[in-house]
Amino acid sequence: MTEETVRAAEIAANLAEIRARIAVAAQRSGRRPEDVLLVAVSKTYPIADIAAAMAAGQRDFGENRLEELWSKVEQARALSLDIIRWHLIGTIQSRKTSDTVGPFVLIHSIDRAKIATRLSRDAVMAGNVMRVLLEVNVSGEASKHGFTPDELLAQAGELLALPGIRVCGLMTMAPFEAEPEATRPVFRALCGLRERLADRYPASDWGELSMGMTNDFEVAIEEGATIVRIGSAIFGSRNGQ
Numbered sequence: 001m002t003e004e005t006v007r008a009a010e011i012a013a014n015l016a017e018i019r020a021r022i023a024v025a026a027q028r029s030g031r032r033p034e035d036v037l038l039v040a041v042s043k044t045y046p047i048a049d050i051a052a053a054m055a056a057g058q059r060d061f062g063e064n065r066l067e068e069l070w071s072k073v074e075q076a077r078a079l080s081l082d083i084i085r086w087h088l089i090g091t092i093q094s095r096k097t098s099d100t101v102g103p104f105v106l107i108h109s110i111d112r113a114k115i116a117t118r119l120s121r122d123a124v125m126a127g128n129v130m131r132v133l134l135e136v137n138v139s140g141e142a143s144k145h146g147f148t149p150d151e152l153l154a155q156a157g158e159l160l161a162l163p164g165i166r167v168c169g170l171m172t173m174a175p176f177e178a179e180p181e182a183t184r185p186v187f188r189a190l191c192g193l194r195e196r197l198a199d200r201y202p203a204s205d206w207g208e209l210s211m212g213m214t215n216d217f218e219v220a221i222e223e224g225a226t227i228v229r230i231g232s233a234i235f236g237s238r239n240g241q
């Protein structure tokens with residue numbers, strides 16, 4: 001076997017294991033496995049690894065840096081891998097919002113009103129409407145991005161009125177915990193916040209909850225995640241990145 005076939009087999013096996021774990025976690029909480037979307041986080045990994053995951057049936061991929069995302073969009077096009085559904089999951093700089101209007105199925109990381117406003121403006125100029133999630137800093141950690149729950153409750157009305165974005169739900173990143181169970185209150189709080197927003201703004205779509213990564217996705221699914229973002233369990237560890 002060549003190095004590439006070994007690598008492709010490894011990625012396929014990792015994906016199969018993650019899908020099985022997603023199914024078990026979904027069933028444990030009375031949900032169907034297909035109600036949880038797996039976004040394979042391919043940041044730092046090459047297009048060949050993405051192609052291997054696609055051969056194993058994966059369609060949704062997430063990247064956290066805009067430059068890397070655009071570069072991979074181009075590479076995928078060149079290889080005719082055009083059925084990929086790209087997700088932007090990383091922080092957006094305010095002078096980069098025009099680059100954020102693109103062939104992306106979902107932007108997970110709208111973390112403040114200024115980004116929402118600028119992205120909406122740029123999307124309208126491009127004749128586009130971008131599907132987005134609002135990122136919430138549930139834990140209040142200074143190192144984390146996102147609206148605090150109170151900010152979001154105060155600002156949601158304005159955000160929902162922006163014409164160039166369509167809010168589809170919420171996203172959060174839990175702090176890393178050696179014991180994944182310790183993340184449960186963060187996920188539960190995001191789900192509770194979604195309920196309050198849906199009560200106040202019932203005409204809007206609050207359906208998606210993007211929460212859970214390699215370390216904690218099973219707990220997130222038990223707490224209602226509809227999207228999990230998993231990188232290292234599929235592609236390998238990224239040396240601290």
Ligand SMILES: *Cc1c(COP(=O)(O)O)cnc(C)c1O
Nearest residue numbers: 041064089213214229230231232
């Ligand atoms: C890197 C990243 C992930 C995936 O993290 P893993 O621990 O490798 O699964 C998920 N979400 C965001 C926003 C990320 O930047």
